[in-house]
Amino acid sequence: MTSTLEQAPPTTPDRRTRVARFLADNGALVGLVVLCVALFIATPDFLTGRNLLNIGIQVSTVAVLAFGVTFVIVAGGIDLSVGSVAALSSMVSGWFFASAGLPGWLALLAGLLTGLLTGVVNGLASAYGRLPSFIATLAMLSVARGLTLVISDGRPIPTSPQVSFLGSDVGPVPVPVIVLVLAALVASFVLNRTVVGRSMYAVGGNPEAARLSGLPVQRILVTVFALSGLFAALAGLLLAGRLDSAQPQAAVGYELDAIAAVVIGGASLAGGVGRISGTVIGALVLVVIRNGLNLLNVTSFWQQVVIGLVIAIAVGFDVLRRRTRTG
Amino acid sequence: MTSLRSTATIATMTALVLAATAGCNRESSADASQPTVVLSLSTLNNPFFVELRDGAQAEADAKGADLQVVDAQNDSATQANQLQTADSASTDAVIVNPVDSDAVGASVTALNGSSIPVVAVDRTVTGADVASFIASDNVAGGKQAADALAAAIGGQGQVIVLQGVAGTSASRDRGQGFAEGIAAYPGITVVAQQTAAFDRATALDVTTNLLQANPGVVGVFAENDEMALGAVQALGDRAGTDVQVAGFDGTTDGIAAVQAGTMVATIAQQPGDLGKLAVDAALAAIAGDEVEATQSVEVVTVTKDNVADFAQ
Numbered sequence: 001m002t003s004t005l006e007q008a009p010p011t012t013p014d015r016r017t018r019v020a021r022f023l024a025d026n027g028a029l030v031g032l033v034v035l036c037v038a039l040f041i042a043t044p045d046f047l048t049g050r051n052l053l054n055i056g057i058q059v060s061t062v063a064v065l066a067f068g069v070t071f072v073i074v075a076g077g078i079d080l081s082v083g084s085v086a087a088l089s090s091m092v093s094g095w096f097f098a099s100a101g102l103p104g105w106l107a108l109l110a111g112l113l114t115g116l117l118t119g120v121v122n123g124l125a126s127a128y129g130r131l132p133s134f135i136a137t138l139a140m141l142s143v144a145r146g147l148t149l150v151i152s153d154g155r156p157i158p159t160s161p162q163v164s165f166l167g168s169d170v171g172p173v174p175v176p177v178i179v180l181v182l183a184a185l186v187a188s189f190v191l192n193r194t195v196v197g198r199s200m201y202a203v204g205g206n207p208e209a210a211r212l213s214g215l216p217v218q219r220i221l222v223t224v225f226a227l228s229g230l231f232a233a234l235a236g237l238l239l240a241g242r243l244d245s246a247q248p249q250a251a252v253g254y255e256l257d258a259i260a261a262v263v264i265g266g267a268s269l270a271g272g273v274g275r276i277s278g279t280v281i282g283a284l285v286l287v288v289i290r291n292g293l294n295l296l297n298v299t300s301f302w303q304q305v306v307i308g309l310v311i312a313i314a315v316g317f318d319v320l321r322r323r324t325r326t327g
Numbered sequence: 328m329t330s331l332r333s334t335a336t337i338a339t340m341t342a343l344v345l346a347a348t349a350g351c352n353r354e355s356s357a358d359a360s361q362p363t364v365v366l367s368l369s370t371l372n373n374p375f376f377v378e379l380r381d382g383a384q385a386e387a388d389a390k391g392a393d394l395q396v397v398d399a400q401n402d403s404a405t406q407a408n409q410l411q412t413a414d415s416a417s418t419d420a421v422i423v424n425p426v427d428s429d430a431v432g433a434s435v436t437a438l439n440g441s442s443i444p445v446v447a448v449d450r451t452v453t454g455a456d457v458a459s460f461i462a463s464d465n466v467a468g469g470k471q472a473a474d475a476l477a478a479a480i481g482g483q484g485q486v487i488v489l490q491g492v493a494g495t496s497a498s499r500d501r502g503q504g505f506a507e508g509i510a511a512y513p514g515i516t517v518v519a520q521q522t523a524a525f526d527r528a529t530a531l532d533v534t535t536n537l538l539q540a541n542p543g544v545v546g547v548f549a550e551n552d553e554m555a556l557g558a559v560q561a562l563g564d565r566a567g568t569d570v571q572v573a574g575f576d577g578t579t580d581g582i583a584a585v586q587a588g589t590m591v592a593t594i595a596q597q598p599g600d601l602g603k604l605a606v607d608a609a610l611a612a613i614a615g616d617e618v619e620a621t622q623s624v625e626v627v628t629v630t631k632d633n634v635a636d637f638a639q
Contacts, residue, residue: 051539054532145372149371243527251528252372290536304493
């Protein structure tokens with residue numbers, strides 16, 4: 001619950017403390033800006049309209065995936081299954097369209113519903129089955145990926161026009177960017193403006209206190225994982241739309257990107273802290289690094305080293321900031 | 328009491344799940360007279376290995392062998408366990424497609440000890456005996472891809488290379504073959520080499536990024552078809568017109584792209600043939616016949632001219 005106090009604006013701030021406070025609250029944003037300036041200096045190809053749109057498209061999948069994970073991490077859990085659930089949802093959608101002959105928009109809905117259901121299963125196992133969410137979602141990671149392979153027999157399936165639309169453009173604006181903005185607004189609204197969203201902070205901050213104060217902790221947890229599954233499904237459909245096909249090996253390892261994005265964005269793995277805006281910035285940090293390393297043609301062996309270091313530095317600064325503030 | 332009851336519940340559940348999966352696996356009930364061959368694949372999460380399995384299955388059916396397929400899900404430890412299970416009296420031969428050539432050595436040594444013949448397919452086994460090693464020639468394929476791409480762009484211009492998972496032998500060999508092949512064309516410069524991890528979605532992003540830095544690119548070589556198709560997606564209308572894309576593997580999607588003209592060439596490994604030859608080698612080894620130590624399956628450059636032979 002400390003987070004809500006921290007986020008409350010100071011009562012009578014003068015200009016300088018407000019700037020200082022903003023910087024302190026947005027370590028990841030400062031990191032992102034530094035990264036962008038460095039890339040702007042290093043290569044003229046970085047700051048072009050087209051490249052920025054590309055970054056917007058590329059960030060959409062990981063960010064939407066990470067929104068769901070934000071709910072889970074705020075509520076004090078972890079969701080390792082989002083990459084597999086994304087793949088399963090797009091594959092189910094593809095199967096309903098290509099093999100079962102369902103209308104495209106129904107197939108799209110079936111994909112979203114798949115994500116929602118797997119999320120509910122995760123939530124039930126975690127809230128009522130008393131499995132640690134790490135284990136429950138690790139199991140789902142394997143089950144969902146396995147089911148994806150069973151449905152697809154290891155082969156890509158073409159997607160419906162409605163799903164492919166998610167990967168296209170409306171005029172000059174890529175649809176994934178529009179979806180990203182809408183998803184961010186919805187996720188932010190849920191987390192900040194709804195009872196269940198505010199309860200997530202309470203549950204994550206101190207589950208026992210939340211229970212004693214009368215919050216339906218178990219129902220909240222199921223909702224949290226259901227939302228995570230739903231956002232994972234949306235991310236999977238976005239990815240499938242961009243590839244015009246549901247891929248059996250889609251989104252392998254994306255759960256780690258999603259978790260990294262949430263943590264870079266300032267959330268605490270201990271629960272109770274986290275914001276959607278932070279997650280957007282965290283996802284942007286990851287994508288901008290990869291984009292920049294491609295533009296600079298850095299060899300693939302070094303890329304992994306650089307990405308790891310940037311994650312460590314980004315999170316390290318954040319930890320340092322919090323320690324100096326509280327200490 | 329609760330813990331006892333929940334233990335019982337878990338045990339029952341586990342038994343049920345195992346029984347159900349056993350039912351799935353053994354749908355082709357083994358005939359005692361048929362030789363039993365275990366095919367241990369690195370992964371089935373890849374159309375290439377699915378086609379390899381299908382080729383092996385078809386050959387096993389034709390020759391009247393019982394083929395048991397296990398999937399190691401790209402995990403060396405899982406593969407070791409599966410090979411340990413296969414090391415039993417009911418197994419007559421093992422075909423292994425190693426997750427990792429070094430890691431599989433110990434398991435194959437154990438099979439050697441039980442006198443069960445082992446055939447390696449696609450990747451070799453180090454530190455143990457195999458009756459035969461069956462693979463495509465990836466270096467030669469890389470050279471063929473360089474020639475096909477060079478021909479398509481008239482021996483002039485900038486190209487980019489999409490590399491596979493860093494450090495894998497397939498990526499190394501194909502990359503080496505391509506580099507050797509493209510060196511014969513002084514008019515062509517490789518302006519960027521980046522990894523896209525053999526993955527279509529990653530290749531889409533990486534190609535998009537590389538095109539920003541290198542707008543004058545006229546050719547793309549991808550070390551597998553999945554990445555080539557990602558590049559095609561990134562290029563949009565420019566694929567096959569302004570920019571030529573060459574892939575590797577000859578997967579169903581890759582062949583279709585060559586047919587559609589979005590890819591100029593793919594180097595068809597013939598995974599079905601790999602599987603077929605592996606089953607033949609295993610059966611020959613069971614019968615005690617002479618088996619060639621190394622058998623390479625021809626890789627074929629598939630372009631518009633001969634794509635009809637490969638399309639299904």
